[in-house]
Amino acid sequence: MSLSNPLPARISAIGSYVPSHILSNADLEKMVETNDEWIVQRTGMRERRIAAPDQFTSHLCIAAVQNMLDRYPEALSGVELIIVTTHTPDLPSTPVSCMVQAHFGLPAVGTYDLNATCAGFAYALHTASGLIAAGLHRKILVVGGDSMSKITDYTDRSTCILFGDGAGAVVVEREDERPAxxxxxxxxxxxxxxxxxxxxxxxxxxxxxxxxxxxxxxxxxxxxxxxxxxxxxxxxxxxxxxxxxxxxxxxxxxxxxxxxxxxxxxxxxxxxxxxxxxxxxxxxxxxxxxxxxxxxxxxxxxxxxxxxxxxxxxxxxxxxxxxxxxxxx
The missing domain is CATH 3.40.47.10 (Thiolase/Chalcone synthase)
Structure with missing residues (x-):
């Protein structure tokens, strides 16, 4: 695909959410053999946000969408499809996208989850823009969220210093005048x-x-x-x-x-x-x-x-x- 043939879609709204609990480098020093200077030099990380024990990926995604709604009140109007990209769903067999749909009560909306791990958000944007360009949909909600703390081994100092929890949401919609x-x-x-x-x-x-x-x-x-x-x-x-x-x-x-x-x-x-x-x-x-x-x-x-x-x-x-x-x- 070249610049002469861009896809007729654009991002029209965005929102995000991270949990309130902070896990700092100083906290990690008490858990495993590491220190703030070592972590910052090798990763650039100083803090991570960690979900509560009863807080899962669906909660993070819903909060990100709500943040988007607070800033763009009409963002969900006309949404026809929800794509959630995650590899840490709450449950193995109930898509997080269905939980998002249920929370916001969106009628006649298709839903599915997509798992491409850390590349997932780019994959989901590509899928959404392609579906819109094909004329199958005009407006799609894309959410990327993961609860990495739920799958992190906090005895492994090589990985536990890296991961945090959060979610981000965007709306992708049809744009013929200035394809983006x-x-x-x-x-x-x-x-x-x-x-x-x-x-x-x-x-x-x-x-x-x-x-x-x-x-x-x-x-x-x-x-x-x-x-x-x-x-x-x-x-x-x-x-x-x-x-x-x-x-x-x-x-x-x-x-x-x-x-x-x-x-x-x-x-x-x-x-x-x-x-x-x-x-x-x-x-x-x-x-x-x-x-x-x-x-x-x-x-x-x-x-x-x-x-x-x-x-x-x-x-x-x-x-x-x-x-x-x-x-x-």
């Missing part, structure tokens, strides 16, 4: 699935025994290598498809996995680090929520303005990755 979805690039490397996972019905990946007992297991070194090699190449392809240069990108919004990863991607892609929006410093790695949380922080801080060109890029377990270039507003 300019380019996309998606990919995966299923052979790397053994590097980030949590066990479920199966306790092995192909012929490799898995550990973790339902908690997240991550090989950080391999994930780092995947991200800093794959994402810059994906960005190059995105720019080529859109006909844009790095200088045309107003804001780069990557998955907030680790500040070192973001810095390396920016350097390799020749995107000034000052253009990167991230949510990890005070929210941690919130998986599918990290991109919308960072984007909404940019909106609230007055950085992201109508007409700005954004490059969003998610990457994570699977291994999956997904990038989108779009105009804001």
């Amino acid at each position: 979805f300019l380019a996309h690039h998606f990919g995966s490397d299923g052979s790397g699935g053994k590097h980030v996972y949590r066990t479920g019905l199966a306790s092995q990946w192909q012929d490799i025994p898995l550990t973790g007992n339902g908690k997240l297991v991550q090989n950080g070194r391999e994930v780092y290598k995947f991200a800093v090699s794959t994402v810059p190449d994906g960005i190059e392809q995105l720019l080529a498809k859109s006909g844009l240069s790095q200088t045309a990108i107003d804001w780069f919004v990557p998955h907030s996995a680790n500040l070192r990863i973001i810095q390396s991607i920016c350097e390799k892609s020749e995107i000034p680090f000052e253009k990167a929006l991230y949510s990890l410093e005070y929210y941690g790695n919130t998986s599918a929520a990290s991109i919308p949380l960072a984007l909404d922080l940019g909106v609230k801080e007055g950085k992201v303005q109508t007409g700005d060109t954004l490059l969003l890029y998610g990457f994570g377990a699977g291994l999956t990755h997904a990038g989108i270039i779009l105009r804001w507003g």
